[in-house]
Structures are given as C-alpha cells and as structure tokens.
Amino acid sequence: MPRWPLQVYSSVIVLLMGCLIGVVNAAEYSATAQIEAGLETDNNVRLVPDDEDAISGYRLSPDFTGRVLTPTLDAKFSLLLDLDRFDDSAYDTDDQDLKLSLKRQWQTDEFGVSGGLKRDSTRTSELQDTGRISNQTVRKETASVSPYWLHTLDQRHSVRADFSYQDVEYASNNYSDYEAMAASFSWLYQLTERTALQLQFHGSNFETDGVFQSVESDAFGLRAGFETAITERLQLNVLAGASRVDTSYLTTLANVSDDQSTATFVDAKLNYSSERSRWGVQLSSDATPSGDGYLRVNNRISTNWVYQLSPYMETTLQILYGENESLDDRIQDQRDYANIEASVRYRLSPKWNIIARYRHRQQDRENQAGAAESDALFLTLRYYPSEMTWSR
Numbered sequence: 001m002p003r004w005p006l007q008v009y010s011s012v013i014v015l016l017m018g019c020l021i022g023v024v025n026a027a028e029y030s031a032t033a034q035i036e037a038g039l040e041t042d043n044n045v046r047l048v049p050d051d052e053d054a055i056s057g058y059r060l061s062p063d064f065t066g067r068v069l070t071p072t073l074d075a076k077f078s079l080l081l082d083l084d085r086f087d088d089s090a091y092d093t094d095d096q097d098l099k100l101s102l103k104r105q106w107q108t109d110e111f112g113v114s115g116g117l118k119r120d121s122t123r124t125s126e127l128q129d130t131g132r133i134s135n136q137t138v139r140k141e142t143a144s145v146s147p148y149w150l151h152t153l154d155q156r157h158s159v160r161a162d163f164s165y166q167d168v169e170y171a172s173n174n175y176s177d178y179e180a181m182a183a184s185f186s187w188l189y190q191l192t193e194r195t196a197l198q199l200q201f202h203g204s205n206f207e208t209d210g211v212f213q214s215v216e217s218d219a220f221g222l223r224a225g226f227e228t229a230i231t232e233r234l235q236l237n238v239l240a241g242a243s244r245v246d247t248s249y250l251t252t253l254a255n256v257s258d259d260q261s262t263a264t265f266v267d268a269k270l271n272y273s274s275e276r277s278r279w280g281v282q283l284s285s286d287a288t289p290s291g292d293g294y295l296r297v298n299n300r301i302s303t304n305w306v307y308q309l310s311p312y313m314e315t316t317l318q319i320l321y322g323e324n325e326s327l328d329d330r331i332q333d334q335r336d337y338a339n340i341e342a343s344v345r346y347r348l349s350p351k352w353n354i355i356a357r358y359r360h361r362q363q364d365r366e367n368q369a370g371a372a373e374s375d376a377l378f379l380t381l382r383y384y385p386s387e388m389t390w391s392r
Contacts, residue, residue: 027070031388036061038355038380045091045123046133047363049370053135057086059380075102082120090136095120108152115145122175128298128322130175130291131335131363139171140291158188168291176293178208184223195228202243202265208293213251215294217327219243219287223265238268245287245295247328259328263287263297279305287327295327312347337363343378353382 041056060083068075082095101114122130122138146164153159162184169177182204189197200223207216221243228236243263249256264285271280281303290296300322307315318341325334343357357378364371 026392027068027073028389028391030067030069032065032067033385034063035383035385036063036380038378040376040378042374042376044372044374046135047127047131047361047372047374049368049372052374053088053091055086055088055091057084057091059084072105073103076100091123093121093123093137095124110150111148112150113145113147116143118142118144122170126291127337127339127361127363128300128320128324129288129296131324131337131365132174132291134172134174138175140175141169141171143167156190158190160186160188162186166289168289170291173210175291176208176210178206178289178291178293180207180289181205191226195226198223198225198227198239200224200239200241202241204243206289206295208289210293213249213256213293215247215249217245217247217295219245219263221263221265225267233273235271236269240264240266240268243287245327247295259330261287261327261329263295263327276308277306279303292326292333294331297325297327299323314345316343316345317341332366334366335363337361351384351386353384355380355382 036059038059039057040059041054043054044052045055046053061081063080064078066077076099078097078099080095080097082093082097084091084093084095086092095118097116097118097120099114099116101112103110103112119139119141121140122133125140126133144164144166146162148160148162150158150160162182164180164182166180168179182202184200184202186198186200191197202219202221202223204219205217206219208214221241223239223241225237225239227238230236241264243265245261245263247259247261249258265287266283266285268283269280270282272278281301283301285297285299287295288298300320302318302320304318305316309315318339320339322337323334324337326332338361340360341357343355345353345355347353355378357380359376359378360373361376362371362373
C-alpha cells in the first residue's frame with residue numbers, strides 16, 4: 001500500500017468537515033485556550049537499568065480549542081503545541097498535536113469522523129509500545145482518521161459501522177514505520193433503560209516495511225459485550241472476544257515461516273463519580289501495532305482517582321501496569337512495565353492554577369538483565385484565557 005504524505009490526511013478531514021458544516025444555517029461558535037509553563041526533571045529518561053541519563057529543563061505548552069455547535073452538528077478543532085528544552089539538548093522537542101472531530105445527526109442516523117496529526121517523540125510515546133527511548137529524541141509522526149455511521153432501526157435496535165486508519169512514521173531505522181486499518185460492524189440492543197448489549201464483527205490489517213523485514217497481519221474476529229448503569233453513579237462497560245490472526249513475513253535475514261495465532265480482546269471499564277470524587281478501573285488486552293515491526297499483545301490494568309479536597313484544591317492518582325509481548329510466540333521479548341503518577345492542583349484564581357506532579361516508571365525485559373526505574377518531578381503553572389463565543 002502506498003504511503004501518502006501526512007498532509008493528505010488532514011486535508012481530507014478538513015474538507016469533509018467543511019462540507020458538512022457549510023450546510024448549517026445557524027450555529028454557535030466558541031474558542032478556548034489554556035497555556036502551561038513549567039519545570040521538570042527525570043533521573044532516568046531512557047528507562048534503562050544501566051548507563052542512566054538524567055535531564056532537567058522547562059516546558060511551554062499552549063493548547064487551543066474551537067467548536068461549532070448546532071442542534072444537529074458538533075464539530076471540534078484542537079491544537080496542542082509542546083516545546084521542551086533540557087540541559088541535554090539531545091532530548092529537546094517541538095511537538096504538535098492536531099485533532100479534528102465532527103458529529104452530524106439526522107432523524108434516524110448519525111455520522112461522525114475524528115482524526116488528527118501528531119508529531120511527538122520516542123521520549124514520550126514508547127512506554128506502552130516498544131519501551132525503547134534511545135539516547136536522543138527520535139521524531140514520531142502519526143496520522144489517523146476514524147469515521148463511523150450509526151443507524152437506529154427502532155427503539156431497541158441499532159446498527160453501527162466503524163473504520164479506522166493509522167499511519168505511523170519514525171525518523172530512525174531503529175523503529176519500524178507501519179500502517180494499520182480496522183473495520184467493524186456492530187448490532188446494538190437496548191435491553192432495559194439501564195442496560196445495552198452489543199455484538200461486533202471485527203477485522204484489521206497491519207503492514208510494515210522495515211530495512212530487513214516486511215510483515216503483514218490480517219485479523220478477523222467476533223466480539224460481544226454490554227454496558228450498564230449499576231447505579232446512578234456507577235457504570236460498567238465490557239467488550240470481549242477473539243480474532244484469528246494470519247501473519248506473513250518477508251525477510252532478507254533468515255527463512256521465517258508464516259504464523260497463525262489467536263488474539264483475545266478485552267476492554268472492561270468500571271467508573272464511579274460523586275460530587276467530590278471520581279474513580280475508574282480499566283482492564284484491557286489486545287494485539288496492537290508496534291514500532292518493533294509486528295503485532296504485540298498488550299495486557300493492561302489501570303486505575304485513576306480524582307478527589308476534590310476543597311473548592312481550590314484537587315488531587316489525582318493514576319496507576320498503570322502492563323505486560324507486553326509479541327503475538328508470535330516464537331519471538332521472545334516479553335516486557336513488564338508500570339507508570340504511577342500523583343498530582344495536586346491548586347486554583348490560585350479563576351484563571352490561574354498551579355500543579356505539582358510526581359511520576360514513577362519502571363520496566364523489566366525478559367532478554368535484559370535487571371529492571372529499570374525512573375522518577376520525575378513536574379511543576380506547572382496553567383493559565384486559562386477568557387472564552388470567546390459568538391453565533392450567526
């Protein structure tokens with residue numbers, strides 16, 4: 001499959017959004033922003049057991065959001081700019097994250113599309129993927145688009161079609177560029193006022209062309225699940241299934257036979273909210289594309305907790321633990337990783353916040369002696385300019 005320039009994807013999304021917004025006669029417009037400036041330090045930025053690199057520096061990050069809203073349309077645009085400078089310039093970055101989304105409703109139908117362009121680096125992107133950060137910043141560019149269509153058959157039955165496309169490019173041959181596509185067709189059934197059921201047929205394709213090896217994986221499977229409001233404050237969502245994955249290898253290094261595997265899929269979420277606190281637990285397992293050049297099984301469990309100590313102070317705790325390994329069990333590269341973050345946010349005024357955050361990360365590779373750990377501290381000042389709204 002030919003690789004298109006990243007600008008093509010953003011042009012398609014912008015054109016589609018423009019066409020759908022253009023037919024709207026009356027709309028409300030809004031523009032918001034937030035600006036962050038802060039200091040950070042990390043005692044093992046590469047997350048390796050030996051030869052650790054410690055860095056300290058500053059960060060400047062403006063974030064802009066625009067929105068168009070009507071009774072039948074909701075369109076959003078956001079742009080995050082992230083400038084990081086450190087005492088070791090090899091880790092300096094200038095990142096951008098552009099996101100676009102649109103949802104249009106008719107009497108029995110709903111169409112939506114989301115997508116974006118993200119330019120970040122392996123310093124921030126690889127914990128849940130390859131775990132390899134390298135001794136300098138490596139640019140990573142991701143283009144994605146995900147349209148969907150929802151049709152309501154009657155009060156209880158609906159059908160939904162989803163498609164997603166992702167193109168990932170690294171600025172280093174130590175990582176593998178790849179393309180990934182996925183499509184699904186779902187039947188939705190409203191069992192009760194609080195409970196809905198889902199049956200989903202799912203298929204995906206993964207392709208990568210490395211320097212020494214090309215890999216293609218095709219997957220087809222079935223998933224089923226439900227979502228239910230256990231109480232007014234407690235929500236449970238579960239989707240699980242399995243897929244057959246056929247992988248073919250084309251390599252110049254050795255004669256590698258093709259592989260056939262079964263990949264399980266689990267996505268279970270339990271969320272609770274009250275006036276002063278929110279918490280959630282998520283358990284997930286899936287075969288996901290990787291910068292290593294093949295599909296990896298990523299098993300994760302995570303939890304987050306937010307508590308409002310006072311009208312001015314809020315605390316947050318996030319914990320993630322994962323196990324990551326190749327779907328092809330002939331490749332021995334299992335890795336365990338964890339990320340723990342705790343923060344306190346204090347509201348100085350309606351427009352000014354100050355945030356202190358601590359982060360602990362660790363990983364342990366099967367084929368590497370010793371576990372790696374890192375600790376990082378962040379101090380951030382956040383400013384909210386006045387929101388602008390208008391209509392026509």
